[in-house]
Amino acid sequence: MGRSVLDMSVSLDGFVCGPNETPDNGLGDNGRRLHWWFREDAEADPEGVNAQVMGELMGTGAVVAGRGTVEPAGWWDGDHHDGVPIFILSRTRTAADVEQWPLITVLDDVAEAMARAKAAAGDRDVLVHGVGAAAAALSAGVLDEVQLHLVPTILGEGRRLFEGIGAEPHEFELTRNVEGPGVTHLRYRVLS
């Protein structure tokens, strides 16, 4: 069975997006800087190690994310990558909100979301994305790994990785440390 892997680009001061997030400014002020490494806005593809890491992400078999992540991203037009099933955590949205997107399931329980995502992904990993999903999955004990793409910039303000999780300690073990152009990819196993 695959693993659930949180995947986030993060600044040196711990932010995953800048301040002033709006639907038109989805990653906040300067937040798009965090995505330069995979050249989201460029026509060229990512290079070397970055291409390999992005290939792993896009090889996942299901996606779990929160409403706060998917809504500013326009619900990914109903398909994050390759038609894999998407499970969105929300206390307020319902199935009727997403019926135009058959790949998307909305539910409010992270353990159920992860169980269904893992079942759907089979041997492939589950891509977990977003601050809310990160905190919920880690707190519920259903997060297996964390991959951080550490970007050599500081944003100063914005939204922090694991924001709102509280002061309960969690421990990790590094399993991979690889450098790509302009980014350090650090992969950890969740210990607690």
Place this chain on the structure above:
Amino acid sequence: MGRSVLDMSVSLDGFVCGPNETPDNGLGDNGRRLHWWFREDAEADPEGVNAQVMGELMGTGAVVAGRGTVEPAGWWDGDHHDGVPIFILSRTRTAADVEQWPLITVLDDVAEAMARAKAAAGDRDVLVHGVGAAAAALSAGVLDEVQLHLVPTILGEGRRLFEGIGAEPHEFELTRNVEGPGVTHLRYRVLS
């Protein structure tokens, strides 16, 4: 001439100390976890790469820090390491407060503090330490390098690296990435 190098242990969620800092709880709740890699509380010395990195730190020729760092640490009893000069940034303290410690100079201008520290250190680097000193030195353009000791834990709450610097962007370039037991040492050159 040596370089000014900010040196901080930081959690995966960007904190350099936990919540509830007090003089008796200097690194905040769970904050001492960030110092395990150099075995501050243990009788054994740090190992391998960690010993090398700690040796570099202790080979610096002057120290620049903020009052918020040195006061909870009891002014390091007047000597951070090896009798090198210490420059403390403070708007409220005066020379009279530190006259019992001849190695310590208190001043309120970070550019002057860094110039004097570099002159005193000669060919050796200047160790910069603390959230306030980090933000002040980076904003003033007198910080040459940043070394982060990335510890595989999250604290959830506390004080962030570069807290209070505002949303002005700053860029860095990785110059070294080495793994020690239980910690990743990342060294960056400040670009802007």
